Amino acid sequence: MNFEHTINYQMRVLRGRFLESLKDVFAHTGITYDNYITLILIEKYPGRTQAELADLNHKDRNVIGQTLNKLEDKGFAKRCKIPSDKRAYALYITEAGTAFIESLRPQILDADRQLLSSFTDDEAALFLKLLEKACVGGESDVK
Numbered sequence: 311m312n313f314e315h316t317i318n319y320q321m322r323v324l325r326g327r328f329l330e331s332l333k334d335v336f337a338h339t340g341i342t343y344d345n346y347i348t349l350i351l352i353e354k355y356p357g358r359t360q361a362e363l364a365d366l367n368h369k370d371r372n373v374i375g376q377t378l379n380k381l382e383d384k385g386f387a388k389r390c391k392i393p394s395d396k397r398a399y400a401l402y403i404t405e406a407g408t409a410f411i412e413s414l415r416p417q418i419l420d421a422d423r424q425l426l427s428s429f430t431d432d433e434a435a436l437f438l439k440l441l442e443k444a445c446v447g448g449e450s451d452v453k
Contacts, residue, residue, distance in 0.1 A: 331421040335414060341380060344369075346418075348377045350411060352387050353403040359392070363401060386410055391412065 313319055332343055341349075351366050352358070364374040378401065381387040386407030389399035398451070403411075426434040 328421055328425055331424060335417045335421075339410075339414075340384065341386075345377050345380060345412065346411070348374065349381055349386055349403065349407055352381075352401050352406060355410060356402050357400040359398045359400065360389075361398075370416065381407070384410075 329343055336343055336346070339401070341399060348363065348367055348369075351363060355366060360374055360378065361371055363378075364371040367374060368375075378387060378389065382389065384406075386404055388402050388404055391401050392398045426437070429437060
C-alpha cells in the first residue's frame with residue numbers, strides 16, 4: 311500500500327486542513343486550537359486534576375501543565391487546591407473561559423462544515439459515525 315493511502319497520512323492531511331482553516335480564528339487569541347480543546351475538557355469535566363485532564367486529552371502531563379499556565383494567564387481557567395491532597399489541584403473554567411469557548415464555536419463549526427462540504431448529508435453523517443467508532447475503539451453503533 312502506498313503511504314499516501316494510509317489512514318495515518320490521510321488523518322494528518324485532514325487535521326492540517328482543519329487547523330489551516332482556523333489559523334485566522336486563533337491568531338488573535340494567543341492560544342492554539344489544542345489549548346481550546348483543553349479548555350472545553352475543563353468545562354465538561356470540572357474539578358478534574360491535571361493528571362486526569364492529561365489522560366482525557368491524550369497529552370503528556372507536562373504539556374497540559376504548560377497549557378494550564380497559558381489558560382490561567384488568559385483568565386480562562388483556574389486551579390483550586392484539593393484539601394484532601396495537598397499536591398493536587400482541581401481545574402475549573404472561569405466565566406471568561408466559557409465566554410471564550412462560545413465566541414469561537416460558530417467559526418469552528420463552520421470549519422467542520424467546510425471540510426465536509428464535498429460530502430452529501432448522508433456521507434457526512436456516516437463519516438462522522440465511522441470516525442467516532444474508530445476513536446472509541448469500536449463501541450459506536452454504525453450501520
